[in-house]
Amino acid sequence: MKLVAGICEELTVLNFGTELACGTPQAVLNDPKVITAYLGD
Numbered sequence: 001m002k003l004v005a006g007i008c009e010e011l012t013v014l015n016f017g018t019e020l021a022c023g024t025p026q027a028v029l030n031d032p033k034v035i036t037a038y039l040g041d
Contacts (some may be wrong), residue, residue, distance in 0.1 A: 002033050008025055011023070011025050013028055
């Protein structure tokens with residue numbers, strides 16, 4: 001993820017085809033919905 005975050009200006013994260021978050025890498029990687037979907041509760 002560090003590589004992706006370092007080279008992208010904008011990220012979009014999908015969960016089963018539904019958009020969870022879109023924006024700067026820092027904002028997306030800190031989004032609670034993204035954290036819950038990929039790391040669990």
